[in-house]
Amino acid sequence: MRNQVNMRRHNLCTLVRHLHLAGALSRSSLTMSMGLNRSTIADLVGEVELLGLARQQLPEPRGHSAAGRPSVGVTTTDHAYVLAVDIRVSGLTVARVGLGGVVLATAGRPSPPGHDPRDTVDAIGDLARAVVRAAPEDSALVGVGVSVPGIVARDGGIIRLAPNLEWHDLALAQMLADALGTSTPPVLGNEADHGALAELLRGAGRRVSDLVYLSGEVGVGAGLIAGGRPVTGMSGFAGEIGHLPFGDGTRPCHCGAVGCWETEIGAAAIADAVGCPPDRLADVGGHLQRLDGPPTQLASVGRQLGRGLAGLVNLLNPQLIVLGGYLGPLYRWVETDVRAEMAARSLRIPEMTPRIAMPGLADRSVLIGASEVAFRALLDDPVGCLAAAPRTGDLFGVAQRPAVT
């Protein structure tokens, strides 16, 4: 009996996961992918519908010539949602994201002056209020995920180091929980790790098991996926690729070393090459997009990018490298230099050549990745998580909430 309850709970989780990944599915495809019989799937879908997480749609009536019985469609709803927070040097974005990775609302603003933590948290609170405004009163906030351009202590909700925000040992999760009034603390993570996860699940990396997501914001970071799973390292700090000694060893890095890759392909180096003012580093991607043609100095940046990518390929043998942030616009100008350097430096084995792609989720990879980590609690225990989740009507105090008309 106890085993049957466990099995049913396990099947419910699996079904919600399938739905979340696909957004919409037919009952017959769920029957096939879960290896259960049709009546069990119908029962489970009924349960998910009762929870408010999905709705069923009868198929359009077809002509008599159509073979077989058309299957019932199952689509996720916006009843349960997460808040995804993307903290960048240039600005803050908060999104309300529903099951299936559906972005229901977003709000953004420039970062507060000096990245003051208190002001940042207050600003995120304002943006959060803005994105839940149109949510149904009885919808449920099931998690908060936050992406940070820095090193986040695993499970601790502490930013250990975010050099470009000048944050050091900042208990951001607790500060945000207090500001948002949520009882379960937000899940913090590195922005490149989140970008990699999102591209794996919903972007350029679907059907790929080994990928590197390179993120160029002001610094350079990487999210690594090996064998379909994130590479975290012992403390969750893996991917600090900007500080690999890929450079020629002459330029000093803000980390204290010389010759870090970031000194060659970081925003400062690129701004230098393209004549972008040094106080506009966070906009170097936009600056690259607005160029009429590549200045000659950019070729050496391209070679340095290719040099490091060849090293990554030799070490990790990825199938796909996704270029996030300004690295995408950069690559468009220097693809030939990158490819030439990679060819010269990678081992001469055809199966080692990876695909290089732009993010399938454009500039939302990191935001979607933050939503994915926020959804984990619901996916692990749909019934328990929904029961404990605050309803939209109760968020941020009733007084602050505008009347729903």
Next chain:
Amino acid sequence: MRNQVNMRRHNLCTLVRHLHLAGALSRSSLTMSMGLNRSTIADLVGEVELLGLARQQLPEPRGHSAAGRPSVGVTTTDHAYVLAVDIRVSGLTVARVGLGGVVLATAGRPSPPGHDPRDTVDAIGDLARAVVRAAPEDSALVGVGVSVPGIVARDGGIIRLAPNLEWHDLALAQMLADALGTSTPPVLGNEADHGALAELLRGAGRRVSDLVYLSGEVGVGAGLIAGGRPVTGMSGFAGEIGHLPFGDGTRPCHCGAVGCWETEIGAAAIADAVGCPPDRLADVGGHLQRLDGPPTQLASVGRQLGRGLAGLVNLLNPQLIVLGGYLGPLYRWVETDVRAEMAARSLRIPEMTPRIAMPGLADRSVLIGASEVAFRALLDDPVGCLAAAPRTGDLFGVAQRPAVT
């Protein structure tokens, strides 16, 4: 009924895995770790004993004061064994390895001149005959694992490239299967990958989930473990760390690039620094061990080692770095230089500092790793694998087998 059969098979596999990992266990510890009741464990152990894979030992009688009932001990036997083959530039080693990773016999010899593939396979055949000579007639050869200092095509049994053996697209698995007369082809793998696996399971990396095994033979390779699982990359080629652009960009590498890490910390660079003759590169480890003190030139090799290790730490955040081959003896002389360079180049976060250790299995890591991949077929299906496995008495043709007296 079918489910019960499947469950029993699953439990049998799990029990054999536990035994293989531990070598010897008590029935009561199996009861605890497998979460099954005592009579089920007693039945399963009885089945494993009938298969010949383990024997049970009644505990020594204790005095009346001993609390509780002493548990029955379960120990692996040498009835099922694998052949582990370690192909190096300097020599060949073949071992007969039993369950529990017990090395039952080894035989070795220098590599044939020019690493001729045909001669190499014949030599391995001779060594294999030598190590099975003392095996019981009815014992079973359940697999062959082979470590190669090169890049091995996944599942194909083809050596794509072994630069220091000058092998290129060599169908070694088939050649060995023909020579050994085994119907199932040997499992080939990269030597550093095998070293990493062995250190994870039985060496310095037990209770560690993120480790890098660095192998210094003539070239430099790495085996990566992340989250407890090997990082293979899309084609199984991950870990070609000798060709990361960690060098200062001046020395040409045999791979065609300049500035590969191998040009700075490879055997040729070390031989140069310590005055080892260039035709004795395969013995550079022995040469390092015989030094009375470190020549001053070795300090810069140490700094280059530290520079690359810092890069690895920033990218992968490993808990443990194991220094295999000549890198162990090298590290003993240059530890201070390595540590200083790592401190200067790693991010200044205490949780990022890994432990650096010598291989727990000394010079047998790679050999034991080869045995682990060879045992997989038995661990996946003990009954089926044993039924199909050739008996020692039937190996290599009866005529070639010396009489057992």
